[in-house]
Every structure is written in C-alpha cells, then in structure tokens.
Amino acid sequence: MEGTLTSPKRAMPTDARQIRSRKALNSALLALLEERSFDQLTIREITARAGTGYATFFRHYPDKEALLSDIATDEIGNLLAMTVPVLYESNSYESTLALCRYVAEHSRLWSALLTGGAAAIVRVEFIRQARALVEEARTTPEWLPSDLGVVHGTGSTFDILAWWLGQENDLDAKDVATILHRLVIAPLIGDKVEKRAPAQ
Structure with missing residues (x-):
C-alpha cells in the first residue's frame, strides 16, 4: 500500500501549472482505471500516463488513494x-x-x-x-x-x-x-x- 486513506476535501491549487498537473493526474487515473483495477496501479504508472514528474505527484497528493x-x-x-x-x-x-x-x-x-x-x-x-x-x-x-x-x-x-x-x-x-x-x-x-x- 502506497499510503493511507485521506479526506477528499483538499485545498484546490490556483497556479495555472499546478491546475494543469492536477487535471493531468486525474485524467491519467481515470484512463488507467478503464484498463486495470485500482489496486494494480502504481503512482509511477499514473505520473507516466499524466506526463508529470514522480515528485510532482506528491506536491498534490500524499498517495494514490487521495x-x-x-x-x-x-x-x-x-x-x-x-x-x-x-x-x-x-x-x-x-x-x-x-x-x-x-x-x-x-x-x-x-x-x-x-x-x-x-x-x-x-x-x-x-x-x-x-x-x-x-x-x-x-x-x-x-x-x-x-x-x-x-x-x-x-x-x-x-x-x-x-x-x-x-x-x-x-x-x-x-x-x-x-x-x-x-x-x-x-x-x-x-x-x-x-x-x-x-x-x-
């Protein structure tokens, strides 16, 4: 397990680049979920699909559950x-x-x-x-x-x-x-x- 469960209520980013990264991560996970189950996915796969850096993910979310x-x-x-x-x-x-x-x-x-x-x-x-x-x-x-x-x-x-x-x-x-x-x-x-x- 890559992290712990967290609340969905999170502060929304206001910087344009942060917003793009967040949208890309969301879209990537949605696309990957059409291919495999959530438990089979890794953060590296999500960031690769999103075209964002691995470290970028953790600036937005502590884990894939978040x-x-x-x-x-x-x-x-x-x-x-x-x-x-x-x-x-x-x-x-x-x-x-x-x-x-x-x-x-x-x-x-x-x-x-x-x-x-x-x-x-x-x-x-x-x-x-x-x-x-x-x-x-x-x-x-x-x-x-x-x-x-x-x-x-x-x-x-x-x-x-x-x-x-x-x-x-x-x-x-x-x-x-x-x-x-x-x-x-x-x-x-x-x-x-x-x-x-x-x-x-």
Missing part, C-alpha cells in the same frame, strides 16, 4: 445528477435502469470508488453531496423527513451498487435496477408500478 478521493468528488456529482432525480420522478424504474447502466459502462472506475480503499470516504461524500442537493429536489412524502429520504435513498443506492460491483455474480444492469427499484426507490416514493424500459 487522488482517487479527489476524483470521487467530481464523479459523485455526476452520478448524483442522475440519482437524486430518480427519487422524485414518475418514471422511476426507467431512471433507475439508466443509473445502473451508467455505472456498468464505467465499472472499473465505480468498482474503485465503491469497493476500493477509499470506499468509506466515497460513501460519506456521496451522502454529503446528496444532502446539499436536497433543497433543489421535490419534497418527499409528508410522513418522511426530506433529509432522511435523501440519506436513505442515496446511502442505500451506494450500498447496493457497491455490493453488485464487489461480488462475482451474473447480474446485469437490468437485474440490479429491479433490485434497487423494489428495495429502495419504489418504497421511498410510493411508486407501486414497475415501469420497465422497452427491450433493446
């Missing part, structure tokens, strides 16, 4: 842009399926985020960002506090996706969408009808 946590902040934002509306849309099954397909298409990245060394940090960040979005979302049913609905919905979504990516199973996006919809989404929004997307 880099992954930094990336997680942006990627979680992208996923939550899909997840939070799922909790309030009438076509909830179709939205849930779209979410699961997105994760499946980027499975190496999300496996690293949801089941890797930074998983605990990622989960906290996942829920933190979701809570920040609650003011923009439609309110939950009267019996359910809005904040609790978001924490439960996003936390449970995280846990189910993490279980899916962390297991050796034959479940595809449709299977997981059905599980997620029945266990979490439908009970949360009171959607009793499972609206399946047309077969493709």
Whole structure:
C-alpha cells in the first residue's frame, strides 16, 4: 500500500501549472482505471500516463488513494445528477435502469470508488453531496423527513451498487435496477408500478 486513506476535501491549487498537473493526474487515473483495477496501479504508472514528474505527484497528493478521493468528488456529482432525480420522478424504474447502466459502462472506475480503499470516504461524500442537493429536489412524502429520504435513498443506492460491483455474480444492469427499484426507490416514493424500459 502506497499510503493511507485521506479526506477528499483538499485545498484546490490556483497556479495555472499546478491546475494543469492536477487535471493531468486525474485524467491519467481515470484512463488507467478503464484498463486495470485500482489496486494494480502504481503512482509511477499514473505520473507516466499524466506526463508529470514522480515528485510532482506528491506536491498534490500524499498517495494514490487521495487522488482517487479527489476524483470521487467530481464523479459523485455526476452520478448524483442522475440519482437524486430518480427519487422524485414518475418514471422511476426507467431512471433507475439508466443509473445502473451508467455505472456498468464505467465499472472499473465505480468498482474503485465503491469497493476500493477509499470506499468509506466515497460513501460519506456521496451522502454529503446528496444532502446539499436536497433543497433543489421535490419534497418527499409528508410522513418522511426530506433529509432522511435523501440519506436513505442515496446511502442505500451506494450500498447496493457497491455490493453488485464487489461480488462475482451474473447480474446485469437490468437485474440490479429491479433490485434497487423494489428495495429502495419504489418504497421511498410510493411508486407501486414497475415501469420497465422497452427491450433493446
């Protein structure tokens, strides 16, 4: 292990060269995650792909887990842009399926985020960002506090996706969408009808 787990909340650089280096490192890790699992990657491979010096890496991050946590902040934002509306849309099954397909298409990245060394940090960040979005979302049913609905919905979504990516199973996006919809989404929004997307 090349370092210890660190918080994703880090001071952002303001110098143009530092910003370029940081973006290059982020892009390099994302590209490498499409090829191999996070545990197999080394800092030297990341810096070589980024075109930055080995020492440059440590001016930004103490270890590769910190880099992954930094990336997680942006990627979680992208996923939550899909997840939070799922909790309030009438076509909830179709939205849930779209979410699961997105994760499946980027499975190496999300496996690293949801089941890797930074998983605990990622989960906290996942829920933190979701809570920040609650003011923009439609309110939950009267019996359910809005904040609790978001924490439960996003936390449970995280846990189910993490279980899916962390297991050796034959479940595809449709299977997981059905599980997620029945266990979490439908009970949360009171959607009793499972609206399946047309077969493709």
